[in-house]
Amino acid sequence: MRDGLVRQHHRTLRLLGSLLLVAVGVCATGAAPARAAAPTPLDRVVPAPASVTPGGAPYRITRGTHIRVDGPREARQVAQYLADILRPSTGYRLPVTTRGEGGIRLALTRGDFGAEGYRLSSSPRAVTISARTPAGLFHGVQTLRQLLPAAVERDTVQPGPWTVAGGTVTDTPRYGWRGAMLDVSRHFFTVEQVKRYIDQLALYKLNKLHLHLSDDQGWRIAIDSWPRLATYGGSTEVGGGPGGHYTKADYQEIVRYAASRHLEVVPEIDMPGHTNAALASYAELNCDGVAPPLYTGTAVGFSSLCVGKDVTYDFVDDVIRELAALTPGRYLHIGGDEAHSTSHEDYAAFMDRVQPIVAKYGKTVVGWHQLTGAAPAEGALAQYWGLDRTSAQEKARVVKAAQNGTGLVLSPADRAYLDMKYTEDTPLGLSWAGYVEVRRSYDWDPGTYLPGVPEGAVKGVEAPLWSETLEDSGHIEFMAFPRLPGVAELGWSPADTHDWERYKVRLAAQAERWNALGIEWYRSPQVPWGAQ
Template identity: 30%
Template sequence: MKYLILMLLSLCSYSIDLSGQIIMPTPGKIERADGRLRLQGKIRMYAEESPGSFIRLFYEKLVPESAVEWCKEEVNSHISWKKDVTLPAEGYRIRVTPERIIVRAADDAGFIYAIQSLRQWNTGEERGLIFPCVEITDFPRVKWRSFMLDSGRQYQKVSTIKKYIDMASMLKMNYFHWHLTEGLGWRIEIKRYPFLTRIGAFVGQGPEQQGFYSQEEVKEIIGYAADRGITVVPEIDMPGHAEAALNAYPRLGCFNVAVKVPQSGFTQNIFCAGKDSTLIFLKNVLDEVCRMFPSAYIHLGGDEAPKGNWDKCPDCRSRIEKEKLKDSHDLQLWFSARMADYLKQKGRKAIFWGDVIYKDGYPLPDNVVIQWWNWRGHRDLALKNAIRHNYPVICGTNYYTYLNFPLTPWKGYTQARTFDLEDVYLHNPSYRPREENPLILGMSSALWTDDGVTESMIDRRVFPRILALAEQMWHSGNPENFDEFYGKVLSKQLWFEQQGYSFGPALKEDAGTNYKWD
């Protein structure tokens, strides 16, 4: 009842306010002014220097290129674009007067975020563009802001991948973490090893577990993301979650046999760290991955890798003895170090899930980044150990950034694995003070597709909780109280739905006990 009253009050208050536009995530500073700018017909634009690729997003989302006329004098323009190196990286400033819009940005990313803010600030519809007068100054709270989509357990269409890249850009994120390999599917074409996709992409049983992305499709997606200020970070999980690859090439495992593919969870069938041939195979895979992805970061997984087979494997036991390692966990560290060193030779950084540093052991190289995830099982152990060893950290704890966790119980998700918008906003352990430690790069969010989360189920899990996570990643000021933030979410819901995103319930009391998550 409390939130029903809040909803009615917030909708009324925002509709009464003439300039009551809302931008999410919230800009650092908004100074409203009287008046508005209406743009229609031919739009004259000015740029101090040749505009970068960001202008393609402007043409696509606000004004088609055919309706734009470039002019040589700013005084004649409706919109001007100016580079401003005094702004922080990725920062921007927008000034709207009754005569024109002036956009200043530190870099192309800043211009992209300015465009995303202008999209939300526009009050016009078919009649053209209408912008209430305002001055907005904005920049990100943290450097790393990402959304991860699990395409390993469930395959999504290319258009769906683009949809969530669009979402990430709208919410001013700068990385799209693409989980491409799993026990239930190997989704990326590796030309040197065609069975990875010929067999490995079709080991799942469900209709949305069949398929892979060709290298041409991958390049298309990378380019699409780049135009939206998004870097695509691929994840090739190793040594665990490898059952699909081991079905395609059984020799990569410890015992040279095709393995059973689990329809949920994971098994002890992981890549063999004792065979030189397995390491060579994985390095060859990384060669092709690095040729496709220009990202400075390559995610190598490293989570949930049971060592039962390694403990029995003669090759792994021999490796442990030869390298003077302590145990199978130390062997995983040695294996991870070899892969990270290989990426270092290519000028790349390796991201690993926090599992690799739960215990000390063989040292990892200095190009390693740790992604802290397992709050439920290990609390902040990975965060503390990473900082103690001087590794940069991405904070993305399963509570409360894993958006596959529903608001109410569903299939394998018990009550203990549920959370709502208020939980995210008030209790997210990944939301760390900026000044806590310079090694903390930022925050991540994720949508895993465990238990058959197919394409049609994604939106209602992601929205509206992703708005709280985006706010924590981006907003550089002090956080509002939850009631104020929730009012903004309710008022902005229609806009996001018009962009093609469906909302699920925000609060557990909204979902009740009978909400259908599938």
């Protein structure tokens, strides 16, 4: 009898203890503790992975988890990058080590991963990201981030739990060029603002940052042999603001930071048009020897370097030489669009002289697709920004160049230009290419976009962001999100994964992550955002 009473007493104490814990939870949070959410399914990430095999129990990051890495310094840097993301929100030490078992492992290994592919395997014992290169490990880390709760992106300790669904993701990109262009000429953006955008690009596995460094409204890179380009030509911007420019050290810091996120910087000096900032800085670059005033408007097509003057090519040589020396990447963009003040003959002659200069300094030419109206150099890339309504003749030139060996990067303005308004009510952006809602920016196939272009001629996609109306990071983000992830998916994911109905659900799930990262974004009515 007494034993029964004792057991009953113990059960009562346990029940009271449980009720007390619930009450504490209610007092602390204002509600009863919620059941832990299920892990994010392996196929819920953006860009869509090439192959997903779900199965098995999840892995859980705990206070005892470590990040294990073997390999060169670049691989250890990826491990440290991952630790820097996870530590603030989890509150865990997450030491980076070469020893131990289990935990999170980053492994360089042989395999059919290509230059940027990876495999992520998750089980109760460990999460392992395997790749042939540090870039592959880095892209695998981005998938791991998206498989964890969005709160992992916050910079204060969050409650967790931090679980990764069980199974395997095997992933390689469709295209080698997955880029975003930022126009720092119409409005100047600081080094820190550019770095913030780089971090956002990296989350979606983009690998090229195209910087539009010169235009009519501003010259943004210091050139020692022509110092007034930056100090005078960079002294303003659209609307008459103070402008600004990057010192060589500033530019090198952007290049270094981009490389740490496995993005290659592609600098652009636009010519022979879009050159008023240079023409205003040096009178001798003008055919009549008279420097025009600085320009702060938004019209295009009125400026041109003087094609017939030898000093023009001295100028081009100096600029390319100094910029190439600062740029470890393979490519240098020479613009070439909207040269309406240059005759066709002069344009072709200019490109014939300038492209060899780029090669002389060890770089590969990239130009806007008007380059195909001249004679693209061997190995050159043409960046196509035409519209559905672009003339058949202009499209035919691009197709013919592709058939003759010129590679294409696709940036159709009425699909991929992130500065186009979403709707007529969008407070930022322009609309000359039409309104570009989220579905339109995603719902096209780069492989079939230009009929007649050979398979293999399309090298990738790029999402340009022109800045006539953009003045700060919030403006950049509002126009880039939610369209940027869709262009990234077009560049990374296999064509057979492209499906708007499935994509919009995966995209909606990204909103909580953007909120955690402090990203400003447009709430498109085409996407089922839910409570976000």
